[in-house]
Amino acid sequence: MGRYERMRDEDPTAFEKWMDHYCAKIELFAIQYGCTQQQAAEVTEETFRQMVAELENVTDEDGLKERFYRAVLENLPSLQRTDPEEAISPFEEDREMHALILHLDREAKMSFILSRFHQMNEVEIAKIVGIPKEAVKEQITQAIDQLASGIGRPLLDKRLAFLEKSYERIRLSFRKDQVFTPPKQERQKPVRKKNRSSKKILLSWGIGLIALAAIILIPIVTGDEYQKASGEKYIEQLKESFEEEIASRYEQLGLKESTEEDHQNYYYFTAYGKQAREDFERRIEHEAFSLAETGRLNKKKLKKQYDEIIRQLALPSEMVEQLIKQPLTSDKEKSAKFISEYMKQMYDIRESYITFTFQHQLLIEEAKVEGTVQIEKFLGNKESYPEELQQALNRMEEQNLYLTSMPQWDNVVPAFSRNELSAQMKASIHPDLAGYITQLESSTPVPDLNRTYAEKVDDLVEIEYTLLASDEIELPYMSLRDYYSTLFYGMITDSETNRIIGPDGKITEEVQTAWKRIASGGEESPSAYVMRNIIREMEASGWTHSETQSRFTAYHLSYAMGLAKAGKLHTFEMKGILQPDKGFDIVAFPDPSFDQLVEDTYRLYTANNDSTLLQDVHPFVIFGMYYLANDQKDPVTMWHLYTPRDNPQPLETYLADWEQENFHLDEVDGLLWDSSDGSIAWIRGNMAHFYIDLEADDKIGWKITSIYRDWEEIEK
DSSP states (O other): OOHHHHHHTTOHHHHHHHHHHHHHHHHHHHHHHTOOHHHHHHHHHHHHHHHHHHGGGOOSHHHHHHHHHHHHHHHSTTOOOOOTTTTSOSOHHHHHHHHHHHTSOHHHHHHHHHHHTTOOOHHHHHHHHTSOHHHHHHHHHHHHHHHHHHHOHHHHHHHHHHHHHHHHTOOOOOOGGGGGSOOOSSOOOOOOOOOHHHHHHHHHHHHHHHHHHHHHHOSOOOHHHHHHHHHHHHHHHHHHHHHHHHHHHHHHHTOOOOOHHHHHHHSSOOSTTHHHHHHHHHHHHHHHHHHHHHSOOOHHHHHHHHHHHHHTTOOHHHHHHHHHHSOOTTOHHHHHHHHHHHHHHHHHHHHHHHHHHHTTHHHHHHTEETTEEOHHHHHHTGGGSOHHHHHHHHHHGGGTEEEEEEGGGTEEEEEEOOSHHHHHHHHHSOGGGHHHHHHHHHOOSSOOTTOOHHHHHHHHHHHHHHHHHSOOOHHHHHHHHHHHHHHHHHHHHOTTTOOSBOTTSSBOHHHHHHHHHHHTSOTTOHHHHHHHHHHHHHHHTTSSOOHHHHHOOHHHHHHHHHHHHTTOGGGOOSSSOEEEETTEEEEESSOHHHHHHHHHHHHHHHHHTOGGGGTTOOHHHHHHHHHHHHHTTOHHHHHHHBOOSSOOOOHHHHHHHOOOOOOOGGGSSEEEEETTTTEEEEEETTEEEEEEEEEEETTTEEEEEEEOOOHHHHHO
8 A cells, every 4th residue: 555545545654754745845935935934834734634525535646746736825915924034044135036926926836936946748737727738837837027127137047946846945933743733723843853863763673673572472373473573674674774873974974964854954954864865765665565565575685675765875885995995096987986986976965055144144244355256264163163063164174175165156155175195196097097086175155376388288288188089977077078178178277367368469488388289299188289270370460369169069069979980070160060069069259160151041030931941951051041030121031930939920010010120130250059948048158058049840841939148247
């Protein structure tokens, strides 16, 4: 019998587990809608109380979820909201973003919140909100447009991401015990629940002792009864063991243990250990069900599965210690596995520390000097901080993580340090993969202005060697390749410090030396191949100008790397539509060959407006034709190529309102096409801004559905 069926049979334990899974999401939904924290807790309690009575009328768990959200919405209108900005975030920008959402129309607000923050699709939202699926899409678009009008489209995604982080860290107030008591006119202030982990361990001991007593005291016990009791005891022992394992790791990190109470208070578990806990509880639930049905438990198999789950809890420091004891310098496959697991664990640990330090934002604010957090000042006051914060700061360094100031985020984050430990790591893995450690050492959240060009070249050469010598290791490889491209791009533009050009208007001697060293790489080196072209053009201009340098984007080096790995680096060029990676195409401006392709296609199409001619035309060309038509004052063609998703217009209306746009494609560095979601990005420097959407049409190929072009916002 599954958990849902047990709930319908009025099993309180099963229903409590379901509440544990959904209560935080629901309370947060109420806050996002506009409730105060106290109101949100009351709504959550009342809704669960209502659902207890309605369980028998729901046929499945999906239906229960749908009915539950509808019940929340039914309870919301009766609330008299007071201060909608109550304790949402210490950051003014997040409070402003939250207020903008609150001022959306009701259906737009509900649809947007469920889509953006609760990851529901249009069908699910339609059932909950009670409007057609097509209307949901319109409401979400309306909400996005209204929010963008308040802060600008380019900043919207970033501001929403920051707000989401603030939502996740809200300390929630729902009290599960209130669900099974009648509602009161005046509720007492929520009190902090006792540590659930301790209760679980005590309960586990109690069950284990009862089972043991039963085995000893009953004179005659059948084999089946003994096997079942033994299996139950073993499961309880594993539960206790898991709690001890994860508690021990958290203690080593100087962080709080990730419990269900943390989940309710902060919406998400702390990143570290979340997956291991979910895997363990899922496995134990499955084995307990099987034991109840069959009376047997395969302890050997379960122990093996348990050990695999515990491996997920290995701390980076433990992994490095084992690596140094048993180096993998001659085993490339195991080195790749280590890199993949280590980088994932480091990411999770960093997220845990970021979440924790965020809770002490007021202390971080006190360490600011002229708007920037001074790490020395912050750490200098460490002895006066709460003990839990001191422990986290001390233990953080044991994982080779050290706080770094993030001016653009108004915060601090832990960053991997280049030191003796990282050198030992690099010396203990296969040489082909050393570039991954180099990336960890050199990729800080903010540019390191103290790094010399010679040191950057060292990093570039080592990372490039790893990319050429190794196969893709899922996400780590993509991250390494992107960092490699960004590093090279920064060395030929140096947008952070502008140290490339000297007072005489020429490339400085230091930079020339660094570039020549890169160019000295082998025939299969992508960076050397590109750099040789740049140097040749620079020398011809007296080291003042290079067309390749001026047109180069970080995405071009990814394209060159793909050619090099395929043995086709000699075919590299920067003209036409290029494919640097699967699913991504690029075109850089100015490009006369691309312009000619657009003009030829435009003339063929406008001769008789035959849409079949566009069926196999690349989206870049469609987009280019749109702006060529703008240059030619041809609004009819523009109307055929562009149908706004949120505001389609008849041709007559479009023509009556049409005004020529003051824009040309060569005002940007290039375009990037992402076939996975049908979007085109403007490329500015090493950044891509996805603000153009297209949809495929069986009859006419690609059609533009949205264009955003606020250049001042994009440049920010």
